[in-house]
Amino acid sequence: MHPRPEPSPAPAPWQRTALGANLLAPDGGLGVTIFEEMTGLAVRTGAINLGQGFPDEDGPLEICEAARAVISSGANQYAPGKGLPLLREAVAAHQERFYGLAPDPETEVVITTGATEGIAASLLAFARPGDEVLTFEPFYDSYGAVIGLAGATHVTAPLAAPDFLPDMAALEAAFSQRTRVVLLNNPHIPTGAVFPRSVLQRIVELARKYDSIIITDEVYEHLTFGISHTPVAGLPGAAERTITISSAGKTFSLTGWKVGWLSGPAELVAAARTVKQFLTYSSGTPFQAAIAAGLALPDDFFKGIAADLERKRDILSAGLRAAGFDVFSPQGTYFVNVDTAPLGITDSVDLARRLPALVGVAAIPVPVFCHPEGAERTRSLLRFAFCKKAAVLEEAAGRLATLSEKL
Structure with a gap:
């Protein structure tokens, strides 16, 4: 009789976590998040980082001052x-x-x-x-x-x-x-x-x-x-x-x-x-x-932050359209998605890795937010964050507008 094979060990909790976030390679190797990868590329190339969604300016002064006062009070x-x-x-x-x-x-x-x-x-x-x-x-x-x-x-x-x-x-x-x-x-x-x-x-x-x-x-x-x-x-x-x-x-x-x-x-x-x-x-x-x-804070504050973001969305969207992308204008959040297919590019992951060196802007490929079937369906989509200063977005829009000639 042949010995009965040992059952494969169940994945450890950390492996289930990594697999759920698309960070576990087929060989069991552990990858880094796409945010870490794109931020690293932006740093190395001096690109404007429109990948990770964080603002580049502080929130309301009165909230920051309130925190300082509470800290000082002990x-x-x-x-x-x-x-x-x-x-x-x-x-x-x-x-x-x-x-x-x-x-x-x-x-x-x-x-x-x-x-x-x-x-x-x-x-x-x-x-x-x-x-x-x-x-x-x-x-x-x-x-x-x-x-x-x-x-x-x-x-x-x-x-x-x-x-x-x-x-x-x-x-x-x-x-x-x-x-x-x-x-x-x-x-x-x-x-x-x-x-x-x-x-x-x-x-x-x-x-x-x-x-x-x-x-x-x-x-x-x-x-x-x-x-x-x-x-x-x-x-x-x-x-x-x-x-x-x-x-x-x-x-x-x-x-x-x-x-x-x-x-x-x-x-x-x-x-x-x-x-x-x-x-x-x-x-x-x-x-x-x-x-x-x-x-x-009063209602005007909450209305104002949305209106300011809408203006920023439009600044970045103009540059993305000039680059030749199909732009899907969002109704909320501070992210805008584009389709790279009009440029003849169907692999947004590859383009995201090249984009910082090509035009000095970093973005996130949408397929990383999907299971394999969904990744294929969204294969040509890229996501950009517009929660940045208007001047930064204007510079990014200008850089993106040169993409077609650099491809």
Whole structure:
């Protein structure tokens, strides 16, 4: 008799995480994130980095000054595990002010170390091996990583150019009796789509049909252009099954502060908090207090940041069109996607690696946000960030306009 072969060892949690984020090569080698790779290329070539989505100027002075004052006052130790009462109350007031929602700041709001921790804590609280987590595709790489870490199966529904809205038949087909969580990102990255109320309502109906929890990432809620944000939790049938996640980083251009929050029904929030308290417990005490002040800024501030970004979107889009790309104008976020096919280029990953040396601008290829089938579908798409100073974007637009002659 031949000896029975030893079973292949199950992937370690770190391997599942890397595989979910498209960082694990077939030979088991560990790669770096596309953000790290493109940022490194930008540094080496002196290119303008429009790859990673971070602003190049600080947020409102009054919020920064508030943080300095809190630090000087000595409030530099642990915040409560669920966050400073001041900020939890500010989050609840923000939800009521903008959307008519009224979460209880004591039991239905938790402060997190950025939205990323809120997403991780929520997924790890509810997604088990054998469960399915449904996202749209392309998807933020953090989603795939945490779904992999949880041992769940990542199922996707495609978003296709030019509008990146879901095909409803494909969306319905992606649901099953194993769909434990629907992880919804709206406004959506990396596409910049803002889903209409009818699409969001259908997602809620499907989640109810399959008894799925909805985790909704709404960090770009105030960064929409000519269209209002619709919170999922406010839709009929959604409140009892929805965890809403947002953060201060995008709204206030303070991404390094890592102050986020989640809200929802008390029993779901308690479950997410149970996991969250063993990730960081708490963080950023003085920053939490300062963000509470930021959330109370007048309406003109929130309208102004969106209007400013819309102008920046248009500056960069003009340069991208001059370069010969098809440009898909976003309704939200601070990213614009283009199709490289009109230039005769169908491999955006290759172009992204050449672009810094060619014209001095770095971007992110969209296929890295997809599973293999989705990567083939988005093979010619590139994403650029426009959360930079207008002068930087004007320079980038001028450089991009020379691309055709340099190819």
